[in-house]
Amino acid sequence: MCVDNTPPPPGRLTRRGVLAGAAALAGTSAVLARAAPEASATSAASLGSPGRGGDVVVEGGTLLDPLTGEVTEDAVVVIVGGVVRAAGPRGRPGTRTPSGVPVLRAHGQWILPGLVDAHIHLNTATEARDAVLKGATSARSGSTNFYQDVAVRELARQAPERAPRLRAAGIFVTPDLGDTILADPDLAPLARLREGVRSTEALRRVVEVNLARGADTIKTRVNERAGLPEQDPLVQVYDHEQLSTIVAAARRGGKGVLCHSYSEKGCHDAVTAGIRSLEHGAFVGERTLREMRRRGTYFTPTLTAIAGLAESSDPVLAERGRTYLPVLKRAVLAAHELGVPLAAGTDSSGGTVDPIGREVELMHAAGLPALDAIRTATTGAAKLLGFDSTAGRLARGFAGDVLVVDGDPLADLGVLSRPARVVRAGFSVPAA
DSSP: OOOOOOOOOSSOOOGGGHHHHHHHHHTOHHHHHHHOTTGGGSOHHHHTSOOOOOOEEEESSEEEOTTTOOEESSEEEEEETTEEEEEEETTSTTOSOOTTOOEEEOTTSEEEEOEEEEEEOOOSHHHHHHHHHTTEEEEEEOOOSSSHHHHHHHHHHHOGGGSOEEEOOOSOBOSOOGGGGGGOGGGGGGGGOTTOTTSHHHHHHHHHHHHHTTOSSEEEESBOOSSOTTSOTTSBOSOHHHHHHHHHHHHHTTOOEEEEEOSHHHHHHHHHHTOSEEEEOTTOOHHHHHHHHHHTOEEEOOHHHHHHHTTOSSHHHHHHHHHHHHHHHHHHHHHHHHTOOBOOOOOBOTTOOOOHHHHHHHHHHTTOOHHHHHHTTTHHHHHHHTOTTTSSSOSTTSBOOEEEESSOTTTOGGGGGSOSEEEETTEEEEOO
16 A cells, blocks of 8 residues: 555656656646647747647436436536536536537536545656556545656646545655655765664654645655554554654645554544545544544545455465455445545556545445545545535536446446546547
């Protein structure tokens, strides 16, 4: 779970050159060059301007609004400049097809907003594109090793059809930075710390470097990793005071914290320290869930990742997955019944991107009604990411991100993992 090692980019990397350096690692430099071949003759200011979205009309399908649960047959969604101009039944004012705009016919299919993956590790342009093809048109990074996610965020602004709209987390605030200490020269002094990143000063330093690099959120941990057989996910690596230091440093920069957690004590320490969202959380208890509801703390269980452990060829990981998954499902249902906000996240990493639709299926398997499961990857996740006026719905003024599926998702959530067509910011992209 949570980000595999990736080689650092070549050459000296400075904060001023973050996008160029991270783009080289993420494989985005060539993409941006193709998107703007005239770059040598273009000012730096204009290169920083977001790319314009596309124009398209999706018509004839059955439209689902996750917020209200309303189902509209023979619907029309008009997208101009990457933004929804109108969405509703054919004949409603504004749903007339503008002259010259391409039409995507969805007769016999269902139309939903693009999905949101609230926990994913995108290290390359290929992975970013794959996430879009599999239905994730918006996402939150679960951290990367060398600020690739900052570059992917910029790629999404310049060429939205190639990457999901992204909240970047930068590097993991963890006791042992490993090679990630090379991500920024300002981290180099931490190399001499015998006990790693544990002191108040060291914790603040990593958070501050992340904020200086432009991170939108901060990622830390309270427990060891589940995806490494030599680690015990119930062992706590940061205490309440250390977690509070991380949260306070993030808040000074106006950012929230997502926290990798497994044990009940670790989960409770993280929540009471003030994190924004609890990640994984297999053994979170009722006491902590009630505190989460009181505080509005989100739960991102990453069921897909835990289910993946059960399929591992490593016997330790396979047994861990088989043990943790039913426990986590019960925690998800308890959270839902208590009113804790849930967000869908796959924790995809290591070059493999899992469809976010699979996480929605697992939410349903945990006991959520189909519509509520869909909300964890639309309105719910969008609110966690601060995209609640942009993503998660197809309504006037929202982003032109569309998922077209071959069937009724309220009857068969499996269709979300097999999109027939994805539209990202008004650009139609082929199915994965």
